[in-house]
Amino acid sequence: MEPASDSNLSVPQRGMRKGSQLYLFSLPVEAERSEEAKEGIPQVWKGVSEKEWNDWRWQLRHRITTFEQLKEIIELTPEETEGIRHSKGRLALAVTPYFTSLMDPVNPNCPIRRQAIPRIEEIHLSKSEMVDPLSEDNHSPVPGLVHRYPDRVLLLVTDQCAVYCRYCTRRRLVGSSERSITQGNFEEVLKYLKTHRKVRDVLLSGGDPLLLENERLEEMLSRLRALPHIEILRIGTRVPVTLPQRITGGLVRMLKKYHPLMISIHFTHPKEITDQVRRACSELADGGFPLGSQTVLLKGINDKPYIMKKLVQELLKIRVRPYYIYQCDLVMGTEHFRTSVATGIQIVEKLRGHTTGYAVPTYVVDAPGGGGKIPLQPDYVVSKGRGKIVLRNYEGKVFEYPEPNIIEFKKARTGADEKAVPKKVMA
């Protein structure tokens, strides 16, 4: 697979042609609306009003879910055509019109296409792949709840997403029924949490929690917030990227009632950062939610240092702190997305010291079998000697750092004979 080209770093601007598409809408008069309508809209939706296009429910109702719909917009390759054919009964195909509008209709290496359109490689399974690579099901005391770490839990509130990412770790769950957690299961979750008072942090995920209607989401947040030992709430979402229309004033006003509430947004490529995404993140940041990004390292999509650098720098500009880069999990049918761990470490090497520290995420491998996140970074320690450590910096320059003189300090504190203290303990 060819890597994503430089041209994939740009997004279509209003009124310009890209491939065979004509991007339609002109700038609306109101400033707020002008932010929302800048992305190009493919011909197939030319009869759609701006009001409908900017309505998240319309976007959700009109997701592309079939080969016939997609081939009207994209010149599908044989690999994609076969992939779509075989996706039935596996991870569903579903892409919002908005996210489809970011796809390059003629370039199969377009990073947006690669993420969302099934390919024939998905039916090739490797020996190391698993149905549930993080062993979440084995750490689930109550349906919908994963309790793997002592002080925090993961709550899967829905199996629906706006777009189904082809590399999804939870492909065993998402998209199968497109339903939210039942009331009965949620009551069971609350009962469990009431008796596990060490839990101080609840991460709502799925599927995508922001696809729930405000009322349903608020009911969950308010009841979780009412538990005195729950200190923080978090939401993991890809909606600001795949369905930015969902980030409305009403949603932000509702969420603001449940601070401290952190939001982790799943970004993959700089091409995703459009004017609509900027607006969505701006509303969330203005709502006071600390925003962090989570990015899966994907072969041919974002596994080049210059692409990742562009992504993390663009994220800071929209007030999203790059948080994690994940090594791709060992999920069934995703071997074609996996890079080597060395590639991930090399990307961090090219970021650390070369750009703002805030822009450097932690690169992690989520240990297969449920061992949790293991951080990895380049080795900056050249050698360790008695009383000193030799380090290299981002430019490869070597520095010696003397360790504190521990032995001398201890003797001095205990009032020992000064003669007994080694004159020099440093090597």
Ligand code: SF4
């Ligand atoms: S948004 Fe998240 S949960 Fe949904 S398909 Fe993508 S990776 Fe999976």
